[in-house]
Ligand code: FAD
């Protein structure tokens with residue numbers, strides 16, 4: 284069975300959204316979970332977060348960073364994807380926390396709408412904070428306005444919203460001392476730095492880890508991460524973990540183990 288693309292749109296600089304017909308995923312998807320897709324039988328498998336699910340359709344939002352995401356960005360309505368495996372990973376810990384802050388950096392913002400909605404549905408007050416290098420890289424702000432009680436937009440260059448980083452806004456909010464749980468989703472360095480802000484306040488802080496994944500089922504070991512000194516597989520034990528227990532340096536080193544192969548693969552794709 285192949286999976287048809289029902290909608291394909293560019294939503295920001297180098298960022299695209301696809302709605303894919305995948306009823307088995309759409310009907311069972313929860314916030315925090317992801318898919319592993321393979322476009323065709325010569326393609327690699329890549330993990331992408333489930334950004335939304337509606338009836339038979341599931342949405343992915345991705346940035347073009349290499350061969351497979353570039354290939355995905357060229358798909359049009361009616362094209363087919365060979366494999367869509369999911370939903371994978373543990374859902375986010377949704378319960379009545381009180382006041383939750385959800386923070387997205389760059390393409391990590393894509394993970395927030397489904398999370399913010401689930402938290403609101405569970406009775407929480409939700410503050411969203413989204414950040415990007417500039418306004419052309421901001422995404423899904425209108426949708427998040429609907430699913431958050433309050434949304435703060437930040438850009439590194441001040442081209443829209445607050446001139447600065449989500450961590451600056453988080454620090455201000457933490458001083459008000461009324462935050463019960465925080466989610467931070469984005470590049471590893473952003474998650475590491477932003478999550479440091481909550482340590483002195485002892486606020487439960489989740490991050491969604493993005494190591495290289497291959498099978499997504501706990502068999503290959505490529506997504507190995509260290510949490511509180513213990514080895515975990517992000518695909519089956521995560522992808523969300525307590526931010527304050529993550530070995531960030533190991534994660535960032537392991538994300539960069541195939542730069543030459545990734546470069547060659549993209550060059551061959553463009554030839
Ligand atoms: P490549 O040139 O192959 O790689 C570019 C960089 O992407 C690498 O240096 C590496 O850091 C990372 N990467 C490469 N292959 C993988 C892989 N198999 N698994 C994980 N990372 C890889 N990106 C999004 O844009 N949107 C999302 O919603 C999203 N959700 C993710 C959810 C999870 C659980 C994980 C682990 C990653 C997620 N990513 C997401 C990252 C995405 O999987 C990579 O950007 C993608 O695999 C890059 O493939 P490529 O061939 O285009 O680039």
Ligand code: FES
Nearest residue numbers: 497499501504518
């Ligand atoms: Fe293979 Fe997690 S991706 S064990």
